[in-house]
Amino acid sequence: MIRRLFRLWPHPGLLVRLWLLTAVLAVLQGLLLGLLVPVLRALLRPEPDIAAASPWLAAGAAGLIAYGVLSALAPPIGYAACIELAVQLRHRLMRHVTTLPLGWFSTERKGRFVRTATSVSRDLAQLTYVIGAPAITGTLVPATIAAVVLAVDWRVAVPLLVTLPVALAALARAKRTVAEVSADMEVAGNEIAGRAIEFGQAQPVLRAAGRAATGTARMRGALAEHRTRYRRGLRRMLGPDLAYSGVVAAGFVAALVTGVRALLDGTLPPADAVALLVLAVRYLEPLGGMIDHAAGLGAMQYLAERAEKVLRTPALPSAPRPVRGLAHAGVEFRQVAYFYGDAADGAAGRTPALRDVSFDCPPGSTTALVGPSGSGKTTVTRLIARFFDADAGQVRVGGTDVREYDHGVLLSEIAIVFQDVYLFDTTIEENVRIAHPDATDAELRDAARAARLDEVVERLPDGWRTRVGEAGAQLSGGERQRVSIARAVLKRARIVLIDEAASALDPENERAVGAAVTALARDPGRTVIVIAHRPATLDAADRVVALDAGRVTETGTPDELRRTGGGFARLYDQYERTRGWHITATFPEG
């Protein structure tokens, strides 16, 4: 456990100081108790010898003062260590996630990461002080007392010396059980949290369906499950708890019986017997109390495992000598395969998204990706931006495998216009400038004009200085897409990946976003790859790549594909007849 904690914290200076101080205090406590032996030997005589006891008493007084001073130092160091360790762990976690493939950030993992960087880091740092210090005291005080007893009478010391490692082994078992019970309880706790969120969020739907009580029933079920798991956990803890207390009590009784027998057969002087009895009681107390910390130690182990899990996630591999510039803005796929899921789970646990995908997007061209939902269009764009790496084949940008680039350089050449655009809770100007903070006002306004964002800004009460609210809530979906397109223009990225809104925008936004995307595509200096949901985008494309079930079914210019009479032609004809329908919803098989 100690090694594990030191691995988590790269600069454990304060922790080392705190634990050393705690260790010194524990040994000092044991030695001060040990002074009882010479003091009682001098005083418990027919003629008490005060002079012989005096130096030991003086040493005891000096020891107590030292103990008092050192004890006063421990809490400030402890509190400082708590804060410092939590901050260190958070920084380490944050640094690590910046190196992870973007595909790692699923909603569930993001939630887990937020908890690890906040409450887990804080709780682990606090437990290191609140539980770590008593754990050191609970081990070192009995160990020092056992050593003192050994110096007085080896027969009484043997049961104490044997008890210590056996008790610590029993404690380790109890700790493991607590960690398992904590994990089990967390499952039930997450279920309650999930039900509570669902209950809150689904209120309009439940009420509209006249089933508001449904959520309550599900919540009751989750609470009942939590109670069952809690009781099961308590039952599981009972055995290890009793085993630990039994071991400590047995060691104490064995030491007591040995001492009494030695006293009765005259081989242990009465003064030593009294001193050893006091020492044995003081041995029992901190060691016996350790079981109360088993829950804390188990929780520490569990929290440390959670932090380690994030830190163990492999970073996106970087090339030994990364390429720092793009020769051109062309994009090529060469027999690319990609599977979602963890490679460690084997083929059965992974979803095939792309298989044997090959196509070219020459520099400056516009390529429309079409295909039914789930055919792999988004995965293609994610591989170009290297959110994650292909499982087979090569994705090349500017003629070079994307894995060979410095990832920052590659991303600086790519702009992505997502369907669901994230905006920061700041002004609309800052939200656009994030793409190019040093852009001049003229460049900002040109980008806004190209993205048709200028019309939106004019309507806003404070113009460019209007705050967009949390996650851009003040703007509609189409307006947020215009911000995203303005970012792409301002960034002057040579490659633009666009996921056109598949869901219906209002007519004004539909027209504006469409015109902005078409204008982006028209720029000959830019390679545009667009997941096309609008007929006008298809008309503006130089090439079409049609996907189905992760495979390329057709490639060519829109005219060529229409003439061949395949799936794309049928799709296009259908569009001609039903202008306004969405392509992903109507793309036929084959």
Ligand SMILES: Nc1ncnc2c1ncn2[C@@H]1O[C@H](COP(=O)(O)OP(=O)(O)OP(=O)(O)O)[C@@H](O)[C@H]1O
């Ligand atoms: N994060 C993920 N984890 C597991 N499977 C995924 C994940 N993302 C996508 N998939 C699966 O990979 C396949 C391709 O998905 P992708 O999102 O690339 O398709 P798409 O053509 O963009 O679909 P849509 O038009 O609905 O966005 C689908 O079977 C999908 O279920």
